[in-house]
Amino acid sequence: xxxxxxxxxxxxxxxVAAFSEYAxxxxxxxxxxxxRKAEIPNVTNDSIIVYEPKTGDDHKIGYFYIGFxxxxxxxxxxxxMDYLQVEGSFAVLETEFDVTKxxxxxxVLVKWLYxxxxxxxxxxxxxxxxxxxxxxxxQLSICLPVLSPKHVP
Numbered sequence: 001x002x003x004x005x006x007x008x009x010x011x012x013x014x015x016v017a018a019f020s021e022y023a024x025x026x027x028x029x030x031x032x033x034x035x036r037k038a039e040i041p042n043v044t045n046d047s048i049i050v051y052e053p054k055t056g057d058d059h060k061i062g063y064f065y066i067g068f069x070x071x072x073x074x075x076x077x078x079x080x081m082d083y084l085q086v087e088g089s090f091a092v093l094e095t096e097f098d099v100t101k102x103x104x105x106x107x108v109l110v111k112w113l114y115x116x117x118x119x120x121x122x123x124x125x126x127x128x129x130x131x132x133x134x135x136x137x138x139q140l141s142i143c144l145p146v147l148s149p150k151h152v153p
Contacts, residue, residue, distance in 0.1 A: 001112045006143060007087040010048050011040045011074050012067020014082060019054050019062050033066045039078040042071040045133065050086060051126040086127055090143035091118060097130065097140040105142055113146060121145035
């Protein structure tokens with residue numbers, strides 16, 4: 001685990017749903033979206049999900065983007081998609097992908113970043129990057145936005 005400065009370009013589709021439904025709906029949305037990969041210019045093999053953070057118990061509905069990382073900015077955005085730039089300081093956990101361990105991965109990363117004197121950024125987007133070949137995901141990078149120790153209240 002480490003703190004990294006990220007600057008990524010991506011093209012994806014925005015979805016809105018109840019946070020409580022994410023685990024049930026995201027896999028289907030990923031499958032549907034992956035069929036549109038060929039429409040995206042300068043696309044890489046890395047898929048990405050960008051999440052709005054849940055800010056409290058009364059925050060019931062959130063958004064997330066499912067997309068692909070691109071090699072630089074994209075001028076021609078396919079219909080129904082958006083171009084986004086993701087940048088900032090992130091605590092990053094890189095591991096082999098195992099969907100059954102997602103909660104564990106997040107717990108380990110959060111404990112590590114607090115032990116290192118950082119704090120999660122309360123409003124910046126959370127990023128997951130999936131790397132693999134031929135539709136098989138091998139590696140996962142979980143990227144939590146952080147406040148530097150100087151900015152921790």
